[in-house]
Amino acid sequence: MKILVAVKRVVDYAVKVRVRPDRTGVETANVKMSMNPFCEIAVEEALRLREAGAAAEVVAATVGPAQSVDTLRTALAMGADRAVHVLHDPDPARPLLPLAVAKILRAVTLQEKPGLVILGKQAIDDDCNQTGQMLAGLLQWPQGTFASKVILDKEKQKATVEREVDGGIETICLDLPAVITTDLRLNQPRYATLPNIMKAKSKVIKKVTPEELIVDIRSDMEVIEVNEPPKRKAGVVLSSVDELLNKLKNEARVL
Amino acid sequence: ASTLVVAEHEGGLVKPSSLSALAAAEAIGKYNKVSVLLGGSGPALHKAADHAASSHPLVSEVLVADSEALAHPLAEPWAELLRSVQLKGGYSHVITSSTSFGKNLLPRAAALLDVSPVTDVTAITEPRVFVRPIYAGNALCTVKYTGEDPCMMSIRSTSFSPTTDAMSESKVAPITQVDLSFLSEGTIGKSTWVNLTSQDTERPDLANARVVVTGGRGLKSAENFKLLEQLAEKLGAAVGATRAAVDAGYVPNDLQVGQTGKIVAPELYMAFGVSGAIQHLAGMRDSKVIVAVNKDADAPIFQVADYGLVADLFEVLDELLKKIPEKK
Numbered sequence: 001m002k003i004l005v006a007v008k009r010v011v012d013y014a015v016k017v018r019v020r021p022d023r024t025g026v027e028t029a030n031v032k033m034s035m036n037p038f039c040e041i042a043v044e045e046a047l048r049l050r051e052a053g054a055a056a057e058v059v060a061a062t063v064g065p066a067q068s069v070d071t072l073r074t075a076l077a078m079g080a081d082r083a084v085h086v087l088h089d090p091d092p093a094r095p096l097l098p099l100a101v102a103k104i105l106r107a108v109t110l111q112e113k114p115g116l117v118i119l120g121k122q123a124i125d126d127d128c129n130q131t132g133q134m135l136a137g138l139l140q141w142p143q144g145t146f147a148s149k150v151i152l153d154k155e156k157q158k159a160t161v162e163r164e165v166d167g168g169i170e171t172i173c174l175d176l177p178a179v180i181t182t183d184l185r186l187n188q189p190r191y192a193t194l195p196n197i198m199k200a201k202s203k204v205i206k207k208v209t210p211e212e213l214i215v216d217i218r219s220d221m222e223v224i225e226v227n228e229p230p231k232r233k234a235g236v237v238l239s240s241v242d243e244l245l246n247k248l249k250n251e252a253r254v255l
Numbered sequence: 256a257s258t259l260v261v262a263e264h265e266g267g268l269v270k271p272s273s274l275s276a277l278a279a280a281e282a283i284g285k286y287n288k289v290s291v292l293l294g295g296s297g298p299a300l301h302k303a304a305d306h307a308a309s310s311h312p313l314v315s316e317v318l319v320a321d322s323e324a325l326a327h328p329l330a331e332p333w334a335e336l337l338r339s340v341q342l343k344g345g346y347s348h349v350i351t352s353s354t355s356f357g358k359n360l361l362p363r364a365a366a367l368l369d370v371s372p373v374t375d376v377t378a379i380t381e382p383r384v385f386v387r388p389i390y391a392g393n394a395l396c397t398v399k400y401t402g403e404d405p406c407m408m409s410i411r412s413t414s415f416s417p418t419t420d421a422m423s424e425s426k427v428a429p430i431t432q433v434d435l436s437f438l439s440e441g442t443i444g445k446s447t448w449v450n451l452t453s454q455d456t457e458r459p460d461l462a463n464a465r466v467v468v469t470g471g472r473g474l475k476s477a478e479n480f481k482l483l484e485q486l487a488e489k490l491g492a493a494v495g496a497t498r499a500a501v502d503a504g505y506v507p508n509d510l511q512v513g514q515t516g517k518i519v520a521p522e523l524y525m526a527f528g529v530s531g532a533i534q535h536l537a538g539m540r541d542s543k544v545i546v547a548v549n550k551d552a553d554a555p556i557f558q559v560a561d562y563g564l565v566a567d568l569f570e571v572l573d574e575l576l577k578k579i580p581e582k583k
C-alpha cells in the first residue's frame with residue numbers, strides 16, 4: 001500500500017507575525033518559513049506506518065510556489081520516497097482556498113492511488129482546518145480527523161483512529177482507503193539527519209500544474225483587509241494575594 | 256436571508272454553542288428566517304427539538320433527522336444529511352459552531368456542495384462579510400464571500416452571546432421530520448463509531464464556563480493539578496491546561512486551551528504557571544479579566560494579564576484556597 005502525505009510551507013511557528021502596513025496581509029518577506037507542524041506529524045506517521053510494514057511507499061505532495069520545494073525536500077529528508085509539487089503562485093487578495101487545494105489533492109490521489117492519505121488537521125497560517133475533510137468528501141472516502149492514534153489492519157483493510165474531540169477521546173473505525181488528519185499528540189516528528197538530507201537531494205520531485213491536473217482553482221473569497229487584533233490594556237503587577245482578591249471583588253467585580 | 260443552523264444537543268437540550276450559532280444567524284439579519292437542524296435518535300432528540308423550537312425568536316422551523324445512522328457524530332452520514340437538507344431548502348447561509356463536531360462536518364459537506372466555507376467567524380459585518388482570526392489570532396482577516404449559495408461558516412461561540420430575549424409562549428416553531436431516503440449504502444457504512452472515553456466531571460463545560468482556572472508546566476505534576484481543581488470547585492470554575500501540561504500527561508487533552516485546543520472567553524481567567532506562548536494566548540486572549548501567577552516576571556503571559564502576581568504559584572494557591580469562601 002502507498003501513503004500520500006500532503007504538506008504545506010508556512011511561516012515558522014516560532015515567528016511573531018506582523019500585519020503589513022497596507023493591511024493586505026501579514027509580512028512574509030524575509031521571514032523564516034518551515035513545514036507546517038501538523039504536516040510534520042503527518043509525514044512522521046506515514047513513515048512509521050511504512051517502517052512497521054503497513055505501507056510500502058510514502059509520497060509527499062504540496063501545492064505552492066517554487067520555494068515550496070524546500071518543504072518537499074524536508075519531507076524527503078525525513079524519509080519520504082518521492083514527491084509531487086503542484087506549482088501555484090499565490091495572489092494575496094485571492095488566496096488559494098482549501099477547496100481548491102482539496103480538488104488538486106483529489107487529482108493527485110486519483111493518479112497515485114494511495115490506500116491512505118494523511119494531512120495535518122490545520123495549517124498554522126490561515127488556521128482553516130478544512131482541506132482533509134474536503135478531500136475525504138470529494139473522494140467519498142471516510143475520514144478520521146484530529147487523530148491522536150492510528151492503527152492499520154492490513155488484512156481487513158481498516159484503520160482504527162483515536163480522535164481528540166471536545167469531550168475526550170473518540171475511537172472510530174474506517175474502511176480503507178481513507179483520509180486521516182493529524183492532531184498534536186499523534187507522534188513526535190523526527191529530525192532529518194545530515195546523511196538523509198544529502199540523500200534527499202537525489203530523490204524525485206515531479207512537477208505539475210493545476211491546469212495539467214485539470215482542476216478549477218477559482219477563489220470565492222476576497223480578502224478585504226487584515227488587521228492587528230485589539231491590544232489589551234497593560235495590566236498591573238500586584239504584591240499580595242489579598243490585593244488580588246480585593247481587586248477581583250471591588251475593581252473587576254468578577255468574584 | 257434564510258439560514259440553516261446545524262445544532263448539537265445533549266441531555267434533551269440544544270447545546271450552548273449551538274445557541275451561539277443562532278445568535279450568529281441573527282447577526283446576519285434581523286429578519287433572517289432560521290431553520291434548525293437536529294439529528295440523532297431516541298427521546299432526547301425530540302426533547303431537544305422542543306427546546307430548539309422555542310430557543311430563539313427567529314427560528315421558523317426545526318428539522319429533525321431521526322436515524323440510528325446519525326446517533327453518533329460521524330462525518331460521512333452527517334455530511335450527506337446536510338447536503339440533502341441544503342438542496343431541498345436552498346438556504347442562503349449555513350452555520351455550525353466551531354466545535355469538534357462542526358469542524359469535522361462542515362468542510363466535508365461544503366465540498367459535497369462545491370462551496371468554500373469560512374472557518375471560525377468572530378464577527379459578521381455584512382451578510383457576506385466576516386472577520387476571522389488567522390495566525391493563531393495574531394491577525395484578524397476580513398473576508399468577503401463571493402461564491403454561490405449557501406455561504407457556509409463555523410462560528411466561534413465565544414464571540415456570539417446567546418439571546419436572553421424572553422420567548423413568547425405562543426411563538427413556538429413547527430417541528431418537521433427530515434426525509435431520510437438519501438441515507439443508503441455508499442459513503443455511509445464506511446466508517447463506524449466505536450466509543451468515546453470522557454472524563455465525567457461535575458464542573459462546568461470549559462468552553463462556556465464563567466470562570467476558568469488554567470495550569471501550565473509550572474504545576475509540575477498531575478497530583479498538583481488537584482489543587483487547581485479545588486480552587487475551581489470553590490469558584491464554580493472549569494479547569495484548563497496548556498499544551499505543555501497536557502503533553503506532560505498532567506491532564507487529558509480535552510482541557511487544552513489554545514490555537515488547537517479550546518477557545519475560551521470567560522469573565523475571569525486565572526493562569527497558574529503558564530508562560531504564555533502565542534498558541535496558548537490564541538485560546539484565551541478574549542477573556543474579560545485575566546490573572547496570571549508565575550515566578551518568572553518576564554513570562555509573556557504578564558503582557559496580556561490585567562492582574563499579575565510574580566510569586567510561587569503553590570503559595571498563592573494555598574492562600575487562595577484558605578481565603579476564598581466556599582461556593583454556595
